[in-house]
Amino acid sequence: MVDTAEGHAFVEFDRVQKSYDGETLVVKDLNLSMPKGEFLTMLGPSGSGKTTCLMMLAGFETATHGDIRLDGQGINNIPPHKRGIGMVFQNYALFPHMTVNENLAFPLEIRKMGKAEREEKVKRALEMVQMGAFGARRIAQLSGGQQQRIALARALVFDPSLVLMDEPLGALDKQLREHMQFEIKRIADDLDITVVYVTHDQTEALTMSDRVAVFDDGRIQQLAPPDQLYEEPENSFVAQFIGENNTLEGVVEEIRNDQALVRLDGGGLIDTTPVNVSKVGERTKVSIRPERVEFGRDRLGEDAHTLNAEVLEFIYMGDIFRTRLRVAGNDDFIVKTRNAVNQVRFEPGQQIEIGWLAQDCRALDA
Amino acid sequence: MQKLRALLLISPLLAFILITFIAPIADMLFRSVENKIVEETLPHTVALIDSGGDIETVVPGEKVFSALYVDMFVAAEKKEHTRLGTRLNYEESGISSLFRKSGRRVDRLDVEVYREQFENIDPSWGEIATWQSLADNSDASDMLPRAMWAYNAWRDYLIADGDNPDEEELEDFIYVALYDDLIALEDASEAGDLIQRSANAVPDFETVNFKEAFIGFDKDWGAEDVWKTIRTYSPPYTEGYFLNAIDLQKEFEGYSVRPENERIYGVLFMRTLFMSLVITGCAILLGYPIAWLMSNRPMREANLLMIMVLLPFWTSLLVRTSAWKVMLQQQGVINDTLVWLNIVDEAGRLVLINNQFGTIVAMTHILLPFMVLPLYSVMRTIPETYTRAAKSLGATNWTAFWRVYFPLSVPGIGAGSILVFILSIGYYITPEIVGGTTGTFISNRIAYHISSSLNWGLAAALGTILLAVVLLLYWVYDRIVGIDNVKLGG
Numbered sequence: 033m034v035d036t037a038e039g040h041a042f043v044e045f046d047r048v049q050k051s052y053d054g055e056t057l058v059v060k061d062l063n064l065s066m067p068k069g070e071f072l073t074m075l076g077p078s079g080s081g082k083t084t085c086l087m088m089l090a091g092f093e094t095a096t097h098g099d100i101r102l103d104g105q106g107i108n109n110i111p112p113h114k115r116g117i118g119m120v121f122q123n124y125a126l127f128p129h130m131t132v133n134e135n136l137a138f139p140l141e142i143r144k145m146g147k148a149e150r151e152e153k154v155k156r157a158l159e160m161v162q163m164g165a166f167g168a169r170r171i172a173q174l175s176g177g178q179q180q181r182i183a184l185a186r187a188l189v190f191d192p193s194l195v196l197m198d199e200p201l202g203a204l205d206k207q208l209r210e211h212m213q214f215e216i217k218r219i220a221d222d223l224d225i226t227v228v229y230v231t232h233d234q235t236e237a238l239t240m241s242d243r244v245a246v247f248d249d250g251r252i253q254q255l256a257p258p259d260q261l262y263e264e265p266e267n268s269f270v271a272q273f274i275g276e277n278n279t280l281e282g283v284v285e286e287i288r289n290d291q292a293l294v295r296l297d298g299g300g301l302i303d304t305t306p307v308n309v310s311k312v313g314e315r316t317k318v319s320i321r322p323e324r325v326e327f328g329r330d331r332l333g334e335d336a337h338t339l340n341a342e343v344l345e346f347i348y349m350g351d352i353f354r355t356r357l358r359v360a361g362n363d364d365f366i367v368k369t370r371n372a373v374n375q376v377r378f379e380p381g382q383q384i385e386i387g388w389l390a391q392d393c394r395a396l397d398a
Numbered sequence: 399m400q401k402l403r404a405l406l407l408i409s410p411l412l413a414f415i416l417i418t419f420i421a422p423i424a425d426m427l428f429r430s431v432e433n434k435i436v437e438e439t440l441p442h443t444v445a446l447i448d449s450g451g452d453i454e455t456v457v458p459g460e461k462v463f464s465a466l467y468v469d470m471f472v473a474a475e476k477k478e479h480t481r482l483g484t485r486l487n488y489e490e491s492g493i494s495s496l497f498r499k500s501g502r503r504v505d506r507l508d509v510e511v512y513r514e515q516f517e518n519i520d521p522s523w524g525e526i527a528t529w530q531s532l533a534d535n536s537d538a539s540d541m542l543p544r545a546m547w548a549y550n551a552w553r554d555y556l557i558a559d560g561d562n563p564d565e566e567e568l569e570d571f572i573y574v575a576l577y578d579d580l581i582a583l584e585d586a587s588e589a590g591d592l593i594q595r596s597a598n599a600v601p602d603f604e605t606v607n608f609k610e611a612f613i614g615f616d617k618d619w620g621a622e623d624v625w626k627t628i629r630t631y632s633p634p635y636t637e638g639y640f641l642n643a644i645d646l647q648k649e650f651e652g653y654s655v656r657p658e659n660e661r662i663y664g665v666l667f668m669r670t671l672f673m674s675l676v677i678t679g680c681a682i683l684l685g686y687p688i689a690w691l692m693s694n695r696p697m698r699e700a701n702l703l704m705i706m707v708l709l710p711f712w713t714s715l716l717v718r719t720s721a722w723k724v725m726l727q728q729q730g731v732i733n734d735t736l737v738w739l740n741i742v743d744e745a746g747r748l749v750l751i752n753n754q755f756g757t758i759v760a761m762t763h764i765l766l767p768f769m770v771l772p773l774y775s776v777m778r779t780i781p782e783t784y785t786r787a788a789k790s791l792g793a794t795n796w797t798a799f800w801r802v803y804f805p806l807s808v809p810g811i812g813a814g815s816i817l818v819f820i821l822s823i824g825y826y827i828t829p830e831i832v833g834g835t836t837g838t839f840i841s842n843r844i845a846y847h848i849s850s851s852l853n854w855g856l857a858a859a860l861g862t863i864l865l866a867v868v869l870l871l872y873w874v875y876d877r878i879v880g881i882d883n884v885k886l887g888g
Binding site: 090091092111112113114115116117118119121122123125126127128129138139142143186187190196 | 781783784786787788789790791792793794795797798801802805806
């Protein structure tokens with residue numbers, strides 16, 4: 033676990049387990065600690081336990097086992113309304129019978145804040161999300177994107193130190209979503225708040241987060257900054273889940289220095305970086321990113337192993353070319369090349385030779 | 399074409415509703431003001447009264463009584479005079495027996511003298527052929543309207559009795575009508591010889607004093623009250639039923655408030671409204687928590703609760719109400735239990751039924767599903783995230799409920815309340831069985847007038863007022879809450 037330099041962590045899950053029916057664990061042995069001010073994303077397929085974790089943090093679910101701490105204090109027995117955590121819900125959960133102003137004033141009223149101060153804060157929060165002119169509107173009169181902004185403003189208006197977001201952009205169209213990603217990130221940085229963000233959209237996770245926790249099967253599979261997550265996946269689930277990935281299966285034939293020689297099931301030998309293989313004879317899934325595949329020998333080492341491939345399909349996508357190859361029995365081997373001046377364009381049926389640097393090719397668990 | 403097909407599809411339902419719903423309501427609205435019976439039964443009397451002729455005093459003079467004799471004779475033969483008597487008896491008691499008595503007596507009154515004098519002028523007055531030819535001649539009919547009406551009425555009731563008028567002797571009363579016509583005839587020069595001769599002769603006729611005769615039948619015919627009533631209710635349409643329904647009465651001199659001991663409808667209307675409100679309130683108090691549980695528990699539990707709510711729905715209304723009788727009566731389950739537990743003693747058994755309490759308890763139970771179902775259907779659509787959001791913003795359970803959940807469930811309360819209130823305001827069976835005298839509703843009074851007192855006009859007026867009240871409430875509700883906000887399902 034990455035612990036913080038300044039002593040204790042701000043948010044901490046300590047061996048947390050959760051089961052709804054007392055038999056199957058939805059969350060298995062979750063350990064996580066976050067420093068103050070971090071933007072952490074919980075990413076994973078549905079049913080991976082990420083939302084359950086968020087709900088436990090918010091207080092709507094109780095942990096079956098283990099401790100959750102906020103700012104060093106155990107919060108297992110603190111009811112949600114006393115946790116002081118801001119939350120943005122998937123469908124915004126803006127109160128339809130109140131105006132925008134009333135929605136925003138709600139948490140302030142509950143905190144018995146004076147009228148003048150309340151109005152000042154509501155105004156500032158609306159301006160922060162660039163919705164200053166919409167205070168008197170009813171919720172039903174707002175578009176999805178506008179509702180999203182109001183939901184964000186409401187979660188922030190009472191100055192919570194921690195804000196949870198449960199797939200807040202899921203209902204928006206692609207363009208708006210990208211815009212809002214940027215907006216949320218900017219606000220979070222400006223206010224220096226700690227954010228736990230749940231999504232199943234990996235682009236969202238990679239572009240917004242300081243760190244991403246990839247969930248699967250009730251466990252964190254990998255917790256790392258986005259670049260590390262993408263370039264150095266620790267297991268084949270993460271490699272598959274984040275970004276596009278080519279997988280070749282094989283058996284470790286030789287481990288030497290920090291390289292492993294793998295004999296593929298479909299024939300051929302390749303150089304890989306061993307990640308979680310340790311001995312000869314072990315089965316492995318080898319992962320190579322489509323943009324790290326090389327065609328010419330000139331960029332590879334003299335003694336690098338190469339594979340023969342047959343071009344099955346060539347797709348022109350504007351900024352990039354996408355080529356589907358048959359490599360060592362795998363018909364879905366994708367190669368992406370940049371649309372540069374001298375870039376070769378393949379024809380289906382063409383026989384080519386491909387290779388890669390050993391450091392880009394990771395031998396993971398089978 | 400599309401529209402036509404759509405219309406065709408709904409036409410069976412449309413016809414059904416028109417026949418069984420719209421038409422009866424229209425009929426009821428009409429009956430509440432309709433009053434043609436007086437005019438139809440006593441046409442000539444009413445015509446004379448309305449034209450103002452011979453009406454210097456409340457009790458009219460000889461001319462009107464003469465017309466009354468003819469009208470009454472026909473009515474008695476057709477046996478319609480008792481119906482009119484019953485009708486007028488609603489307004490002034492005693493008129494029913496007055497009419498019944500007079501109907502018998504007019505038959506026996508000797509008016510042969512008219513016939514004899516006409517036959518003396520011309521024997522052909524005694525022949526049916528003469529009369530029939532006059533009846534077939536439209537000029538003569540215009541000249542002798544009452545005589546022709548009397549003649550035709552005579553033929554009609556004979557035929558109705560299965561006799562052949564052509565073989566019967568003309569009745570004496572027809573000549574009275576003839577006399578009245580000829581006396582009133584101003585210019586006989588256009589008429590035929592027979593009529594001219596008769597018209598010239600009638601001023602010297604020996605007559606019967608009908609006023610004296612009627613007063614002889616019953617001295618009430620000389621009473622102002624009777625004539626005031628007849629004259630007040632002679633128009634074909636009347637607001638009298640409505641006035642009755644709100645404890646006023648229409649009198650000859652104008653409207654007046656009924657005497658204290660006859661005012662019952664105001665109290666009944668107020669009681670009906672008040673008790674319906676109490677029942678609606680009770681249904682909200684009992685139904686809201688159930689609906690809340692149903693919409694917040696897992697499916698299995700919610701279904702079980704739903705069945706328990708609907709179970710009474712599937713039982714006969716009569717059975718349910720009778721069950722309450724068993725529960726609540728003084729020798730019933732509750733009282734027995736209380737006595738057994740020594741909470742009350744034998745003499746102090748509680749009166750739980752045949753009063754308002756009984757009606758409220760039984761009706762709340764019966765109408766509860768109508769509150770729970772709309773509430774449930776609204777609550778089911780309130781996402782849990784609203785409450786969660788409120789809590790995450792710092793609201794306690796109570797604040798989250800009161801500020802967020804409750805306002806969102808108000809349309810359900812509105813829909814349920816309107817349903818329960820409108821149903822209970824017109825409820826009949828339950829108050830009839832468990833209401834006693836203090837727990838009955840206006841509908842019980844309506845039923846009484848429909849089936850016992852047979853005063854359908856008053857029943858219709860009461861029903862119309864009830865309908866108006868419901869529509870008014872509906873309108874008020876629409877203005878305040880908005881009917882669009884009412885969700886009955888989904």
